[in-house]
Amino acid sequence: MSWQAYVDTSLVGTGHVDKAAIISIAGDSAWATSAGYTISAEEMKNISGIVSGNQAAVDKAFAEGLYVAGERYVLTKNDEGSVYARKGREGLVISKSKQAILIGHHGEAGVAGNATQVVESLKDYLVGLNY
Numbered sequence: 248m249s250w251q252a253y254v255d256t257s258l259v260g261t262g263h264v265d266k267a268a269i270i271s272i273a274g275d276s277a278w279a280t281s282a283g284y285t286i287s288a289e290e291m292k293n294i295s296g297i298v299s300g301n302q303a304a305v306d307k308a309f310a311e312g313l314y315v316a317g318e319r320y321v322l323t324k325n326d327e328g329s330v331y332a333r334k335g336r337e338g339l340v341i342s343k344s345k346q347a348i349l350i351g352h353h354g355e356a357g358v359a360g361n362a363t364q365v366v367e368s369l370k371d372y373l374v375g376l377n378y
Contacts, residue, residue: 250279257369263361264340264351266316270294272346286350290314294350298328298343315339315350329367331359340366344373 250269258267259281268280274295277286286294294315296304305325312319313332320332320339330341336355340363341348349370353362 253369254279254281257372258349258351258365261365263353263357263365265354265357266352267366268350270348270350272299272343272348274348278347284316284352286316290316294330294341294348297322297325297330298341298348300328313339315352331363333359338362342366342370344370344378346378347373349373 254267254269258264266281266284268284268286269278270276270286270291271278272295274291274293277291280286293304293308293313297308297313308322313322313330314320318334320334322330322332324331328343330339332339332341338353338357338359340351343349349366351362351366353359
């Protein structure tokens with residue numbers, strides 16, 4: 248399956264995630280994204296730093312917010328490679344596998360727990376494939 252198919256089918260296709268992206272673990276390239284969901288190079292680097300445990304990046308995100316696709320989110324939890332952030336009722340679930348970082352967004356009507364389960368399940372599957 249292509250990276251784009253994972254975004255379209257395994258993330259957005261579930262109905263629990265409305266926008267998604269898969270980026271490299273180094274945060275230097277986007278492998279697949281939802282249409283119109285553009286994450287800047289700086290945002291990808293920051294996300295990579297956070298999920299990789301860079302304490303300065305984590306502290307900055309908790310203090311100043313986490314920016315993804317030009318939107319500011321409040322970092323609510325950083326747990327060993329999994330990050331959760333909110334903007335009102337919208338939210339982000341970010342999780343790293345061995346080679347990729349999965350980013351899933353849910354809208355105001357979405358349920359954070361369902362979005363989390365979808366993103367984490369795909370991450371677990373990719374880890375099982377050594378990705």
